[in-house]
Amino acid sequence: MLMHRTTSQIPVGDQPGDIERQIRSLVLDYISKPNCVILAVSAANVDLANSEALKLARSTDPQGRRTIGVLTKLDLMDAGTNALDILTGRVYPLKLGFIGVVNRSQADINAEKPLGDAMESEGEFFRNHPAYRNIAHKNGTRYLAKTLNQVLMGHIRDKLPDMKARLNTLMGQAQQELNSFGDAAIYGDKNQQGSLILRLMTQFARDFVASIDGTSVDISTKELSGGARIYYIFNDVFGTALTSIDATQNLDNQDIRTAIRNSTGPRPSLFVPEIAFDLLVKPQIKLLEAPSLRCVELVYEELVKICHNCTSAELQRFPRLHAQLIEVVSELLRERLGPTTDYTQSLIDIQTAYINTNHPAFIQGSAAATHSMAAPQPKQILPR
Numbered sequence: 001m002l003m004h005r006t007t008s009q010i011p012v013g014d015q016p017g018d019i020e021r022q023i024r025s026l027v028l029d030y031i032s033k034p035n036c037v038i039l040a041v042s043a044a045n046v047d048l049a050n051s052e053a054l055k056l057a058r059s060t061d062p063q064g065r066r067t068i069g070v071l072t073k074l075d076l077m078d079a080g081t082n083a084l085d086i087l088t089g090r091v092y093p094l095k096l097g098f099i100g101v102v103n104r105s106q107a108d109i110n111a112e113k114p115l116g117d118a119m120e121s122e123g124e125f126f127r128n129h130p131a132y133r134n135i136a137h138k139n140g141t142r143y144l145a146k147t148l149n150q151v152l153m154g155h156i157r158d159k160l161p162d163m164k165a166r167l168n169t170l171m172g173q174a175q176q177e178l179n180s181f182g183d184a185a186i187y188g189d190k191n192q193q194g195s196l197i198l199r200l201m202t203q204f205a206r207d208f209v210a211s212i213d214g215t216s217v218d219i220s221t222k223e224l225s226g227g228a229r230i231y232y233i234f235n236d237v238f239g240t241a242l243t244s245i246d247a248t249q250n251l252d253n254q255d256i257r258t259a260i261r262n263s264t265g266p267r268p269s270l271f272v273p274e275i276a277f278d279l280l281v282k283p284q285i286k287l288l289e290a291p292s293l294r295c296v297e298l299v300y301e302e303l304v305k306i307c308h309n310c311t312s313a314e315l316q317r318f319p320r321l322h323a324q325l326i327e328v329v330s331e332l333l334r335e336r337l338g339p340t341t342d343y344t345q346s347l348i349d350i351q352t353a354y355i356n357t358n359h360p361a362f363i364q365g366s367a368a369a370t371h372s373m374a375a376p377q378p379k380q381i382l383p384r
Contacts, residue, residue: 024056031060035159037151038067044074044083044100048092068151069098070144074132075125082131087139096151100132100139177313200315204325207310226306233298241291247284256280278355285352292344300337304330 016022031038038061042051057067069092071083085091087098102122104113119141126136137143210216211226224232256276263276307329315322 027056028060031056034066035155035163036066037155039070039148040067041070041072044071044086045076045078048086054092064094064096066096066155067094068096068148069094071098071100072103074100075102082129084131084135087132087135096147097138099144099147100126101141101144102126103141197321200312200318200321201325203312204310204315204329207312208306208329211306211310225309226302229302230299233295233302237298238291238295241294242288245287245291249284249287251280251284281355282352285348288351289345289348292348293341296337296340296344300333300340303333307333 030036038057040051040053040057042048042053048054054067054069058064061067069086071086074083077083083100087100089097092098102125104115104118108118122140123136123142126132126139129136132139207216212230214227216226259276259279263279307326311322315325
């Protein structure tokens, strides 16, 4: 990985305004990978503490184990100064060390100086410099290329076993996923596509039923779903709604008296007529309608949710078929919502239309009243 000594600070020409952020993000995306070897290039005639390359390298490789430092412009340093301490690792230690290079000047480039001649001049610079002559064999472009090749090969040898193990694991997972899709030979055979679709539809139906029965292999431990959710709707939601209904809602003593009088006409009433009872009870039975219809809607919504959650690895390979299955099943459920609502409404209407006074609840109440009236009255003791 090659990282220049600095990133662009100011947009130039048609560069976007956030060019610095883009370059930094791009560089960090690569050098953050643990298998990446970082080549941090810095200028020798600038304070190393200001090197943007080393700052970025340090942020992802704080121990300097996979960073190679490169110092350029050694020939442009101020007179009486040198970068020997940096090249020997005493200023900024790196495991892979620093390598100094002397590139062609602008004048050499304009004069089209051959690269071979430039490398010879570079070698003479290091061999003749009093500070660098003892380490001349460990600097220069040729040594940098040789070192990069050795580091790269060694890095590959070190990382290859882990990479091979990871590849084998990924290949095993991919093969297992491929096997779960079924026989690949039938996908291109139009004669067998029908049987494939039938098998996928059958598996979809089995998953749907298993989710309701509670035998699905993917059972959630976080929330109720499937048949358990439907049971909760019937027994908790619907049951609580029925329990909360006040049977005497909107009824007071005056209403009861008025109903009794209206049902007897001009004649006085000795007993409560059944017509008055029916007149008072029927509106109360209608109170069951709203929670019953709400229960139907909640069960419908749960069935649609189950439909969307029913999928297999093989069916996921055919997203259009999966989407079509969900659409068709959802439409079937939607078609049955109307008749189910009508049936529930008819059950309420049946209970409203005919009140069975022979029901055990009425019989027990009547028997209790008769027994109370037939019980011998206590004798009144007259005072002497």
